[in-house]
Amino acid sequence: MSGFAKPLKIALGLAVIAALIIVPMNFNRYGLFILSQWAVMSIAAMGLNLTLGYAGQVSLAQGAFVGIGAYAAAIMTTHGWPLPAAILVAIALSFAIGWVLGYPALRVQHHYLAFVTLAFSTLAFLVFRNESWLTGGIYGISNIPRPHILGLATNKPLPFYYVCLGSLAIASLAVWWLIRSPWGRAFMALRENPLRAQSLGVDTRRYTLMAFAIGSALGGVAGALYAPLTQYIDPVPFNLSLSLDLLMMVIVGGAGFYFGPFLGAMIAVLLPEWLRFTEGYYLMLYAVAVMLLLIWSPTGILGILDRYLAERRTKAASALRAVAKSRLETVQ
């Protein structure tokens, strides 16, 4: 989002961070739960934005990776392991599985790839539901403990919200670093023109697999936080509809924009809550709002802002050219 002055951007960023820390102090249990869910879903959507938005690889399996992370955390923490260890295992596990899931992407693209990942999503759901010895089957896993961080208990909603927010901050910094590194540029090259990228020495195979693996790992992190957030998991929340929800968050927020997933997750998690006063109609209103948005701006919310800034820059540039031209004419 070039076009804003840098100090203004920094001030805006600090204000948002301060608000996210201070405002929820007065929230009730439910409000904090929703906000924590926003933070967790933002992490998962950020991962999908990396795979889909930056590297251009369609995936309908992000929900499955949230599930993998959630089950890893649930199983480990109920057996006495600390949450940070469980998060590391969730990262490693979803990174490895995401890497393997990337192989089909080396052969098929677009909706064909979507179907491959969709099949994986179904497979993961069946494992969560049927392998009761590990996952508790349809009864799920309950009494998932919340962690002690630096000796402080995070059982209460507010401290655990801060755990989620802190994790979101770390994940955001990592992703920010990644997309501004040469890797991020290579991911975008993969999306925009893989043929040209190859001829410039970009190892498209390795970057494709990495895009899947890192995106999936972020899904795993989100899952590892989701389990102690709800303190009870069963297979249902991790079925295909979660993958579709995450996809919608990325598209609505603006695929390939850094802040897209934050906005997308806000709309997907918070908007239905705000619309609750309409009672039976809230999901319908929500669906209509999403449809209208995508008709107006297929590139999502940040696509609107991007278009506006690009327009303003073009106008400014042509104004400068006009001034330069009139000066030339005056000299002559």
Next chain:
Amino acid sequence: MSAVLEVTDVKKSFGGIHAVNGVSFDVREGEILGLIGPNGCGKSTLFNCILGQLTPSGGEVKLDGKLVTGLRPSELNKLGVSRTFQLLQVFPKLSVRENLILAGQEHQGNMASRLVGRSDAGLTDAANQMIGFFKLDHLADEPAGGLSYGQQKLLDAAMAFMGGPRLVLLDEPAGGVNPSMLADLKERLVAINREKNATFVVIEHNMEFVMSLCSRVMVMAEGKVLAMGRPEEIRRNPAVIEAYLGH
């Protein structure tokens, strides 16, 4: 002069069509070799076979005496073989400078250093130099997709040189470029050829451009080499006149 590239009996068939049907030639260090021939004679297919974008059905390709047939395009590029495309192939959403940094970054360090190191892979200066060399200064921060056709062609060529290649295959660099820009492009290519000791193979239909730029010209027809020689020899060759140049 030693051969940078040796192509021996390369063949490529698509079904029953022999697009490239046993082509052999070599490219000498530092030369600019022209490659001409009617549309559909197999020039671009030959390029794609050399560059690993297609796997030849037969024959071999050697770079500096080493067999490179079957290597992936990215691997060949890292060995110093670069290319431009017939149709525009820039990254439209990245700025001109970002396009150039991308074009060079995979030649710097390794995967790990590209993740933890500087975001420009230390290439901003090199990119700016290239921008200056191709006179794209005023467009450095513009998205490449917003450039005119001719400017994108220049950028495409500039990108091919970012990794410091030894051998560059240019597929119709002059196509759709206006005459004054074309003179510019030729001047740049000659300068890079001399100063950086880069070897070129150029596919082109613009005869004036080919004949004035290249030290040798190879003519292809129907998947085979019809003639090879200095431009003035080619111009007088009866078979070439019959098949391509016309009377």
